[in-house]
Amino acid sequence: MTEVSLTGPAVVTGGARGLGYSLAQALAAQGSAVALLDILPDVADSAARITAEYGVRAIGLVVDVTDQDAVASAFTQIAAEIGTPQILLTAAGITVWNDSVDVSAAEWRRVMSVNLDGTFFAAQAFGRGLLAAGLPGSAVFVASMSGSIVNVPQFQASYNASKAAVAHLGKSLAVEWAAAGIRVNSISPGYFLSDMTAQFTEQNPELAREWVSRIPVGRMGQPGDLHGLVTFLASDASSYLTGQDLVIDGGYTAI
């Protein structure tokens, strides 16, 4: 039997703010040491707040997840400082709204690079460390309901395609690493309140109303609505659950 302790060290990409930071808090609340990776320079401050609030070890590293070597180096540093990561949450992600006929090669590549390449590079470093140490682990990729439905009214084909790929990457790695006791799942949130969505809804409250009109539970998700699912996936409570994408969207995709 393989065992994954929820108190194993965790890495959270995109952990400086938004859903990543909130989910790092949830893991820390269960006793995990956490390492936050982000391009934002205040990622170290975010880590310090987690230590102050939950009393666990937390480090924040400025790392661009699109840089494979930088991600690998960060995992080596994290293993030395807080132990080999046994939990991975990939929340680093970007979205760009644009008509597809106007999308440049650079814009397309940036979205794919952060959302898909970045997820892969983090997972690769995570798997490499666990396989070398002979340890089990659990990875949770933050995909999106946009990987299985097409949002309206905004156009975001690059984001939608990248998130579909993230979910299938999770299934692929789950099969590849299952025998080693490494589980890989993805979560697909619907519309959640975060820094990412605030930039749109604050400028355009009518847009938020339009989104909410399509959500059966009648509100956007709060970051805390993801805590139970992610701590479940990170823990032994989900020991036989791997290779799945779990949609958490207030019922959006049910209608």
Ligand SMILES: NC(=O)c1ccc[n+]([C@@H]2O[C@H](COP(=O)([O-])OP(=O)(O)OC[C@H]3O[C@@H](n4cnc5c(N)ncnc54)[C@H](O)[C@@H]3O)[C@@H](O)[C@H]2O)c1
């Ligand atoms: N908010 C939503 O409604 C929603 C819904 C579904 C999925 N998601 C996904 O959840 C994840 C978190 O989104 P959020 O809403 O909290 O957004 P956010 O913009 O608040 O947070 C994303 C974080 O990723 C970091 N980041 C961006 N590019 C990076 C890079 N190259 N390297 C390292 N870090 C990088 C940002 O600095 C930021 O801290 C994203 O993957 C997003 O696609 C969000």
